[in-house]
Amino acid sequence: MPEWVVNAMPWGDRWSIDYTKRRVTPAPLQVQWRSESEIIKQTVEQARELKTFKVLSGWRNELYPILGHGNQGKDISVERSASVLFGIPTFGVHMTVYTKTQKGTMIWVPRRASTKQTYGGMLDNTVAGGLATGEKPFECLVREASEEASFSEQLVRSNAVPCGTTSHFHIRDSRAGGEVGLLQPQVEYVYDMEIGPHVKPKPNDTEVEDFYLWSVEEVRRVLVLGEFKPNCALVLLDFLIRHGEVTAENEADYVEIVSRIHRPLPFPTGPL
Structure with missing residues (x-):
């Protein structure tokens, strides 16, 4: 604190x-x-x-x-x-939803509603949400997938793949709303889900403004521009690394990036 x-x-x-x-x-x-x-x-x-x-x-x-x-x-x-305000670790679930096409991997990217209390109008992971007290990560993912992207429970339970976690220590700026300089350690439970071209996410609440289907090149370009919510950018980086899109050969800071998105936190992080 x-x-x-x-x-x-x-x-x-x-x-x-x-x-x-x-x-x-x-x-x-x-x-x-x-x-x-x-x-x-x-x-x-x-x-x-x-x-x-x-x-x-x-x-x-x-x-x-x-x-x-x-x-x-x-x-x-x-x-x-x-x-x-208390500087405690917070936990969330984040899922990257993608489609394989003749042009390569395409990623579904939502834009947060401009009215959101935090990071309004910024880009997000396909599905993301905070883990409430007593809630298990996968159950939280099923709930958020329905609320934010209109994905059915059956679709998520059958196709979402757990892919570990990311962890980082964030210092909040003005985009987060409220006071700047607050310290926020975070752990995100990461999931991937591949869907066919006939399946499309659509907003089911007021938190998402729209969804875009972007190529890996487009996602990388926007990541560099800083248009993603900070923790969502880390989850996307993790996705690109795991899928061989960001490698030691094409990224000079590869080792630094990998270590920073899996930062050990000096706080209890389990069990939930």
């Missing part, structure tokens, strides 16, 4: 704060605070009421899990929009 976030957060007597060890800990010893999740909930709700942080104006009413060695089997959660 940046020091300015620690200084601004309305901790009250719900937390134990150790400035020497740079540690903040829920203190659920008082009867009125029933659990760590309740302490976190009341703290961020107060911060929202006080308008302490701009990032909380994008309140989602969704819970993200907080993983830790000391959880002792308990599910501890935080409001999605507040997770970045």
Whole structure:
């Protein structure tokens, strides 16, 4: 957590704060605070009421899990929009959907709606979404594929292939909405899905503006221009590397790229 976030957060007597060890800990010893999740909930709700942080104006009413060695089997959660204030790892599912044609591999690329709270109007992975508390990655993927791309459950369950993860440590800028400089470690569960030319994604909610079917060359060109949401760019790079489109022969920074999209995080990342 940046020091300015620690200084601004309305901790009250719900937390134990150790400035020497740079540690903040829920203190659920008082009867009125029933659990760590309740302490976190009341703290961020107060911060929202006080308008302490701009990032909380994008309140989602969704819970993200907080993983830790000391959880002792308990599910501890935080409001999605507040997770970045605590610098905890967040988890998502990302799927690249592609079609093989006579021209080569073609990738379905969506454009985020301009009204999105974060990274509005930028390019995305075909299907992507955050992993809520208690949700398993593949079930999250099935849900997001229906909501964002109108893919049927049967299609996804029969054709989506798990391909590992990407991990990175992101420093948020103005495109993310809210305060800049917030620290956001992320893990993305990565999937590929090949579909035939007769299958086409289409928006099923307000989060996606449109879908484009682009060649690998077009995707690489737009990646260089920085038009993709940052974590989605990493997932696409991972796809291109795994499919032999980006290699040590055609990319001078190949080893650096591979290592940076699989960065070890100094935080608990499992089990979910």
